[in-house]
Amino acid sequence: MKIKFLSLASGSSGNCYYLGTDECAILVDAGIGSRIIRKVLKDYNLPLDRIKGILVTHDHADHIKAVGTLGEKMGIPVYATPETHKGINRSYCMTEKLSNCVCHIHKEIPLEIGCFTVTAFEVPHDGTDNVGYCIEVDGKCFSFLTDMGHITPTAANYIRKANYLVIEANYDEEMLRMGPYPRHLKERIAGDNGHMCNRETAEFLVDNLTPDTSHIWLCHLSKDNNHPELAYKTFEMIFRAKGLILGKDVQLAALKRSTPSDLYEFE
Numbered sequence: 238m239k240i241k242f243l244s245l246a247s248g249s250s251g252n253c254y255y256l257g258t259d260e261c262a263i264l265v266d267a268g269i270g271s272r273i274i275r276k277v278l279k280d281y282n283l284p285l286d287r288i289k290g291i292l293v294t295h296d297h298a299d300h301i302k303a304v305g306t307l308g309e310k311m312g313i314p315v316y317a318t319p320e321t322h323k324g325i326n327r328s329y330c331m332t333e334k335l336s337n338c339v340c341h342i343h344k345e346i347p348l349e350i351g352c353f354t355v356t357a358f359e360v361p362h363d364g365t366d367n368v369g370y371c372i373e374v375d376g377k378c379f380s381f382l383t384d385m386g387h388i389t390p391t392a393a394n395y396i397r398k399a400n401y402l403v404i405e406a407n408y409d410e411e412m413l414r415m416g417p418y419p420r421h422l423k424e425r426i427a428g429d430n431g432h433m434c435n436r437e438t439a440e441f442l443v444d445n446l447t448p449d450t451s452h453i454w455l456c457h458l459s460k461d462n463n464h465p466e467l468a469y470k471t472f473e474m475i476f477r478a479k480g481l482i483l484g485k486d487v488q489l490a491a492l493k494r495s496t497p498s499d500l501y502e503f504e
Contacts, residue, residue: 248494305333324365
């Protein structure tokens with residue numbers, strides 16, 4: 238079975254990830270325009286009718302912008318925790334409120350969606366209710382942790398379980414400290430319920446990777462407080478200090494903020 242992974246966008250302007258096989262697919266978040274989603278999937282020859290559900294991580298606008306159109310107008314089930322669903326329908330960006338497409342998922346309780354086994358788990362962030370997702374298909378495990386202020390024991394468990402890991406590296410500490418953001422926003426970003434920086438994510442991963450982890454994608458990079466090259470170099474330095482070589486011991490890439498990634502295929 239071929240498994241395909243594509244990041245359509247990954248950043249504070251919008252987030253959307255595709256995971257699929259030749260039979261079924263799911264989206265993790267839909268925080269960009271529905272027209273863009275349809276166009277990108279068409280460009281990559283990924284049929285929209287394969288999508289069996291949208292998994293929502295939390296109710297911030299950059300993760301839910303298109304769920305109303307995709308859910309209510311196109312009939313794709315939208316999965317989120319009950320509290321997140323309430324937050325979605327309260328959001329200012331939801332001109333199309335969710336009703337017929339609402340599907341509940343509960344933390345730590347696996348759910349079958351098409352050919353996938355999906356487990357939501359709690360992560361610390363400042364949305365209404367915040368989860369990461371562990372998605373298992375054909376014996377492979379993908380873990381998505383897109384927004385979180387720090388790594389909890391629960392999150393650590395699903396990070397270690399992953400063969401393929403999508404994880405936040407939102408900001409560089411020095412760029413955030415010296416940048417133009419007001420103090421309260423800097424404190425929010427760097428707080429326990431904000432976002433992870435390059436160094437924090439790298440230092441955790443270098444000590445917690447297992448031999449089964451083959452690919453890491455850094456997601457949700459800040460436009461103003463990070464650069465893909467800087468994130469990669471930070472990881473490269475920290476991993477090399479522990480004797481690990483990126484591209485050899487593990488594959489690593491920083492996902493683009495507003496344009497699609499390469500299409501990754503795994504057997």
